Amino acid sequence: MVRDLYMFSRVNKEADVVWFKIAYENTLQSEADITSFFAEKGLDIRFAYLDSSEDPTKGKYVMFTEAEKGRDIDSIAEELENMDVVHSVKWGYSKNRAIQSVDFPLKILGDRAVLIRAKTFVDIINIMNEHVPQSEGLITIIGLRNGAGAARYMQDMAEMNDDNFLDLLGELFMAAGWGKIEYEINVFELSGNVRVIDSFLAEEFGESDVPVCAYMSAFLAGYISECLKKTVQVRESRCKSMGDGVCEHVISPAPSGVKIEHVLRGELH
Incomplete structure (x- = not known):
């Protein structure tokens, strides 16, 4: 193989x-x-x-x-x-x-792409954390926009609905080498969780006292919000870098009145 x-x-x-x-x-x-x-x-x-x-x-x-x-x-x-x-x-x-x-040239999700090692990706995040004020907020906005963009492309390419949109995301995660996902979600209450097995971020970061997959949480929030046309927020509750078996991202509704476009502009606090 x-x-x-x-x-x-x-x-x-x-x-x-x-x-x-x-x-x-x-x-x-x-x-x-x-x-x-x-x-x-x-x-x-x-x-x-x-x-x-x-x-x-x-x-x-x-x-x-x-x-x-x-x-x-x-x-x-x-x-x-x-x-x-x-x-x-x-x-x-x-x-x-x-x-x-x-x-x-390589294309991924319809756009020009390049391959980088997980270490390079994590190095970029670490340098941002060290030198950029409010770096986590910036990383979150990047993840939100990337997730929403991925959802829009996949909606154009595949028949997506409330039952399969996370299955399609799981195939994307595996193809990109990000990890394997399991999920439980109530699309009506906008609650549930996505568990990422062998997250490339957590594995490359190594041991940590805090969750390290903020970018992935934001990507999930952007993707799910765009697919459901309802705004959700996602936070990482468990992380392999902290010794947990998987990285768990908890989904919850965004505060009342917050729209997807507010999230993508970084206005959700």
């Missing part, structure tokens, strides 16, 4: 690692036809992914394979491009035998 976004092939060190980026017509059979083509050529696929998020009628098939040194890859690419379902083919050698599972 591929677990890293960037890895090195160690299967056959005497072979070349070759990548292909294929634009194709998105039909029921097209992916199978392309995969069969590589099998017929004796090219074993080491890693591949499909993407049709930008245009459902068109797809992108990115794959890494190994080929014996000296093999005529150009003629293989030309034959592949002549297939009826294929629009274009780009290919090249990975000189250092590196395999990457993301494309450039």
